[in-house]
Amino acid sequence: MYQALYRKWRPRDFDSVVGQEHITRTLKNEVAAGKFSHAYLFTGSRGTGKTTCSKIVAKAVNCLHPKDGNPCNECDNCKGIDNGSILDVVEIDAASNNGVDNIRELREEALFMPAVAKYRVYILDECHMLSPGAVNALLKILEEPPEHVIFILATTEIHKVLPTILSRCQRFDFKRIKSHIIADRLLYVAQQEEKELSEDAAMLIARLSDGGMRDALSLLDLCISHGNAITVQSVTECVGLGSQEMLFSLADAINSCQPGKALEAIDALSENSIDFTRLCEQLIQHYRNLMLIKAAKSPEDFITAVPEDLERMKEQGKFISMNRILFILEQLQDTIGRLARTAFKRAELEMAAVRLSDENAMEGLSAVLERLEKLERQIRSGAIPSPAPVPSPVPKEENIPFPAVPVTPAKASSPQTxxxxxxxxxxxxxxxxxxxxxxxxxxxxxxxxxxxxxxxxxxxxxxxxxxxxxxxxxxxxxxxxxxxxxxxxxxxxxxxxxxxxxxxxxxxxAPAENPLDEMLKRAQELNVPVEIK
The missing domain is CATH 3.30.300.180 (DnaA, N-terminal domain)
Structure with missing residues (x-):
């Protein structure tokens, strides 16, 4: 019977767990020293190794021939725990067994000595789903369990776990696994399975798995069914993604405010049976990368992409402002929420594309700054010639004769007042x-x-x-x-x-100004000699 890759290649000892060295090192040392805790709490996102490490701990504490804290995987206890024949290691799904009666049965069973192994190990997966009554029933035995019992609790939502549970357990936080670590593991698995996997395809699968090794192996399993040679194109077709070329074309149309081209790009993607929700997620990821390129000194540390795509994104980032990037991200976040509530997903995404392609869609100060920055870019690029400086006229020195005294009326009000x-x-x-x-x-x-x-x-x-x-x-x-x-x-x-x-x-x-005084003042400015008699 065929076994899924994530089950077939599940790590069997601490050294095989990737991306969680800060946890496996501590657990190995505790088991090797024989000073392990009576209760553990593993927390982290899906597919990061919580259940895997729980089973490795169960094997390590019951192994007949442990090796530096690792289980040997050869003795009867290790093999029995792997194939599920040893009933002293119990894995309970707390999402479905969350009642107080289930925990009372567990408490009664825990009092009995293990039948085969050294310790009776209870693994409670998704422990945040336990009802309040079940939590209260668990507290006492969790605080002072029998010497032969070890509890391992796992959860993806640590904020829902009560403080009374947290204070009784030794907590380990599992991190999201970095994309390059997942890609290396995928390349190793593909080599062992005698399948051809390109590095770019492995990196794309790693990026799609969002830090979860299990999701990455499941996607690899799906792509292997598509064909033995796994490329970026085959991954794109299997998962229902838009190609990077089409994604850049759509982003270029939005950035250059060309709604017609944006709609053409969406239509081309629709013909390839693209999932519009996934396309919106890709656009959010794309503009997030543009934001990081504009904001960070070393965006390569934050962006997972092949070098060619990274260079294209850097070039694209030169022609769009940070204000517009943030505006587009806000609109796409709103759109992805509306996509989940509508049956007309294509129309919703097309509306968003037209809205984002409208240069007048931004409002307030951000819109003004965007237009000023666009004008500056056009002047720098030569699209709009900058005005030549106008030289100020130099007054010519002339010998002006002394004018005759004119008869002028009283000074009228200034046109400014x-x-x-x-x-x-x-x-x-x-x-x-x-x-x-x-x-x-x-x-x-x-x-x-x-x-x-x-x-x-x-x-x-x-x-x-x-x-x-x-x-x-x-x-x-x-x-x-x-x-x-x-x-x-x-x-x-x-x-x-x-x-x-x-x-x-x-x-x-206000007294009327004397016109003779004005004439005398003008004569003095011109250095004309005047004699008053």
């Missing part, structure tokens, strides 16, 4: 406003007003007043209604700027 009249009925307007909008009245108690035609210019330093007028249409209408009630006229509202407006009374009181 406009004359306004004080509004004397403003206190009555504030009293009327008090009845209509108390909050706005409180903000305007120290204010003044001026009129200029049909404009009512308000002078108020209170920040609350400015905020209310800017954000609340109701406040603005309340002020207009109060002015209408007092004056019977409808005014447009505006702020009073002392630099832009001046009072009519101040203009009347």
């Amino acid at each position: 406009q004359t306004v009249e004080p509004f004397n009925l403003w206190p009555q307007v504030l009293e009327e406003l008090k009845k209509r909008n108390g909050a706005l009245y409180g903000a305007m108690m120290e204010s003044k007003a001026y009129t200029k035609g049909d404009m009512m210019l308000v002078e108020c330093e209170n920040e609350l007043f400015r905020t209310l007028l800017r954000t609340s249409p109701t406040a603005k209408e309340s002020l207009r209604d109060a002015i209408m009630a007092i004056t019977g006229r409808k005014f447009n509202l505006g702020p009073y700027n002392p630099k832009k407006y001046k009072l009519a009374q101040a203009e009347k009181e």
Whole structure:
């Protein structure tokens, strides 16, 4: 009978476990010294070796001829534990046996001496699924078990395990296995199975397994069924991925704001029976890599990709800003959530592609920064010629004759300043406003007003007043209604700027400038001798 690769190549001793050396070294030393704990808690993501190490511990403590903490895998105890014939090692799925009655039966069995082995070992997988009653029933025997009993608890969700359980166990955290370690293991397994596996294909499988060795071996098993020669193309077809070439084409279309090309790329991928959820995940991974390229000094340490793809991503990252990358990642994260809730996955992904290809989709300050950066890139690349500096004109020195005294009228108002009249009925307007909008009245108690035609210019330093007028249409209408009630006229509202407006009374009181003084001043600037008699 055919045996799956992840079962066939499951490690049988601590030295065969890859990627978890910080755990296997400690366990080996404990077993070799005979100072192992009565309760262990293994936590980590799926496929990282929790159940495998649990069985190795069970064999190591019961092995008749241990070798430096490792089981020999040759004695009757090791072989019996491997084939399941020794009943002293019990593996319990806590997800389905999570009731208090199941734990009570376990407690009663644990009191009996082991039949064959030295220790009775209980492996509780997914222990976070135990009910509160089952946890309470387990606490006492977990704290003070019989000398011949060892408990090994495993979980993928450590945050759901009660502190009372954590405090009674020796905890080990299993890390996600790095992609290059998984790829090396896959190449070794493929060689032993006499299958041809390219390094790029092994790296792609490792990246898809997300740090889990079991998932990687299962994917390798699937690809072997596709054909003896395993390449990137065969992995892509088996898993339902979009090819890297199409992925780069889709990203280029989005980055260059070409929705038509983006839709063509999705259509081409759809013809190859692409899974749209997986394609969205690939896009998220692709733009995550672009983000790391823009942010990190050594992105190679964080990105798992073949050198050719890494160079293409670096080149692509030169023409897109960090703000746009973050915007695209946010939109794709929202899209992947919507894909799980809709039956029209292609339409949802096409909507996302069109939205991401719209250069006006970004809003706020990020949109402004993106457009400025795009303009700077175009100027640097020569797409838009930078304006040539205009030389400032040098005034020519001329002998200007002394002009005749002109008769000029009084100086008119500067075109930059406009004359306004004080509004004397403003206190009555504030009293009327008090009845209509108390909050706005409180903000305007120290204010003044001026009129200029049909404009009512308000002078108020209170920040609350400015905020209310800017954000609340109701406040603005309340002020207009109060002015209408007092004056019977409808005014447009505006702020009073002392630099832009001046009072009519101040203009009347200002003395007229003597034109002769102006002429004398001009003559002195030109070094023209003038004699006053």
